[in-house]
Amino acid sequence: MNNLIQGIAAFQGxxxxxxxxxxxxxxxxxxxxxxxxxxxxxxxxxxxxITQAGPGELFVCRNAGNIxxxxxxxxxxxxxxxxxxxxxLKVRDIVVCGHSDCGAMHGLMHRxxxxxxxxxxxxxxxxxxxxxxxCEAYPEDMDETARHHALALENVVVQLANLRTHPSVAxxxxxxxxxxxxxxxxxxxxxxxxxxxxxxxxxxxAEADMPVAQASxxxxxxxxx
Ligand SMILES: [Zn+2]
Numbered sequence: 001m002n003n004l005i006q007g008i009a010a011f012q013g014x015x016x017x018x019x020x021x022x023x024x025x026x027x028x029x030x031x032x033x034x035x036x037x038x039x040x041x042x043x044x045x046x047x048x049x050i051t052q053a054g055p056g057e058l059f060v061c062r063n064a065g066n067i068x069x070x071x072x073x074x075x076x077x078x079x080x081x082x083x084x085x086x087x088x089l090k091v092r093d094i095v096v097c098g099h100s101d102c103g104a105m106h107g108l109m110h111r112x113x114x115x116x117x118x119x120x121x122x123x124x125x126x127x128x129x130x131x132x133x134x135c136e137a138y139p140e141d142m143d144e145t146a147r148h149h150a151l152a153l154e155n156v157v158v159q160l161a162n163l164r165t166h167p168s169v170a171x172x173x174x175x176x177x178x179x180x181x182x183x184x185x186x187x188x189x190x191x192x193x194x195x196x197x198x199x200x201x202x203x204x205x206a207e208a209d210m211p212v213a214q215a216s217x218x219x220x221x222x223x224x225x
Contacts, residue, residue, distance in 0.1 A: 019055075026056045033059040035093040036085035038078065038159070040066040044187050045099045059085045064106030065155065066096055068162040069127045079166060086168040086178065094163060097183040098156040105151045109144075127161065130155040155203055156182040156195060158212050173216065180214040 016023070036059045037047040047053070047060050048108040061081040068078055085091045098105075106112050106133045114121040133154045134147060142150065155219055160182050163169055172178035182195030184202055196211035203211050 003187060013190075015102075023055065031056050031089065033057055033085075033089060033091060035059070035095055036061065036082065036091045037095045037097055038062075038066055038068055038082075038163075039095075039097040040064065040099055040102055040104065042099060042102065045097070045185055047095075047097060048122075050097075050185055050192065053054075056153040060087060063121060064089050064120060065102065065108075065127055066098050066159060067104075067123065067155075068096065068159040068166075069164045071167060073126070078206050082163070082166050083168045086166075086172050090177070092177065093179050093181060095181040095183055096156050096159045096171070097185060098152045098159075099185040100115065100149065100152065100187050102148075102192075105148055105155060108151060109148065125156050129160060130158045133158075153184055153193075153195075156184060157213075160195070164214075167198050173214065179216050181210075182213045194210040 020022075033056060035057075039045055039047045039060065039062045041062045041064050047058055047062075051058065059081070061078055063078060068082070069076065071079065073079070082094070085094070104120070104124060104127070107117075107120060108127055111121070114124070130151055135149045138147070138150055145220070160180055163180060164173070169178065169180075173180070180197075182202075183205075184193040184195075185191075186193070192205045194205045194211040195202050195213045197213040197215070199211075203209075
């Protein structure tokens with residue numbers, strides 16, 4: 001804990017005094033994050049660090065494998081975070097962010113390693129579709145690294161589909177007030193890829209070009225008109 005204690009001392013001694021006004025304003029005005037990021041709990045994949053976002057800018061929900069249980073599942077931390085972000089905070093964007101060297105994806109590929117982690121094994125059933133896709137639709141001769149990479153990418157796409165089953169998300173998409181994004185962070189290079197829903201593939205994020213998994217669909221869902 002020593003590192004953490006030193007960090008707290010540094011934050012309180014030197015960082016916070018310079019940011020006091022900003023923090024006080026965030027309490028006065030409330031939080032207005034523009035995006036919800038659902039990321040992996042992996043200690044190397046910090047959404048705030050990757051995006052260089054400050055306090056108040058991101059609403060973050062992290063869990064093993066950046067998983068979004070479908071709305072039909074038991075109500076839990078992820079579904080309540082999604083609902084609060086969309087309904088109360090009115091975020092404009094939701095990002096599901098996967099990453100390289102993901103332990104959860106490794107567990108999916110090697111179920112025997114989960115024998116003593118029944119909670120993790122049960123949680124990962126929400127990613128089973130990704131595993132089946134890689135097993136059945138990808139070349140059989142892929143090596144372990146390529147298979148892991150494919151699984152992490154497919155898992156992002158599967159979790160985006162689960163995300164759409166949440167009523168608050170479905171309604172905001174139909175109203176044209178929400179966009180969905182699928183990201184993949186490569187720890188070793190710092191590269192960030194984004195899923196292009198129109199092209200059905202991941203592309204690097206460039207300054208003027210942010211691929212979108214699902215754009216807002218203002219008007220297109222008003223079928224009763
Ligand atoms: Zn992970």
